[in-house]
Amino acid sequence: MSKPHEAYATAARHGNDPRELEASVLLKSASRLQRIKDGWSATMADLNPALTYNRTLWTIFVTSVTEGESQLPKEVRQNIANLALFIFKRTVEVQATPAPELLDSLININRQIAAGLLQKAS
Numbered sequence: 001m002s003k004p005h006e007a008y009a010t011a012a013r014h015g016n017d018p019r020e021l022e023a024s025v026l027l028k029s030a031s032r033l034q035r036i037k038d039g040w041s042a043t044m045a046d047l048n049p050a051l052t053y054n055r056t057l058w059t060i061f062v063t064s065v066t067e068g069e070s071q072l073p074k075e076v077r078q079n080i081a082n083l084a085l086f087i088f089k090r091t092v093e094v095q096a097t098p099a100p101e102l103l104d105s106l107i108n109i110n111r112q113i114a115a116g117l118l119q120k121a122s
Contacts, residue, residue, distance in 0.1 A: 022061070023114040029054040030110035037100045037107070047098060051091050054106060058084045083109060 032050040036043040062084035064070065065077040072080075087106060094102045 019117040019120055023117040025057055026110040026114040026117070029057055030107045030114070033103045033107045033110075037103045040100045044098070048095065051094060054110070055088060055091050058087045083113075 029050070032046070033054065036046050036050055062081050065072055065080045070077055087109065090102065090106055094106075
């Protein structure tokens with residue numbers, strides 16, 4: 001299952017905890033980006049698909065928290081929107097001037113958000 005919206009649909013059908021699902025897809029994306037960073041020369045062909053996957057995740061997250069029906073506090077919604085804007089900007093930077101160190105912030109943000117989601121899910 002390579003598309004984030006498909007993962008969401010599957011989870012909804014099977015009743016999975018949304019926080020665990022969100023953490024899982026964030027960790028999957030972070031892992032893909034880390035693999036590319038670690039093998040930079042050999043994995044350049046995988047860069048754009050991995051960046052697109054990550055951007056799609058964040059598009060889903062920001063869309064869901066900025067909808068009027070979101071139950072999250074306004075401050076949390078704003079923080080997620082700000083993170084998404086940073087992710088989008090950094091993605092464009094990486095695509096324009098590919099450099100492995102530019103992936104660090106994308107990887108770290110995904111891992112930190114996933115850790116927080118998993119902590120709350122427990």
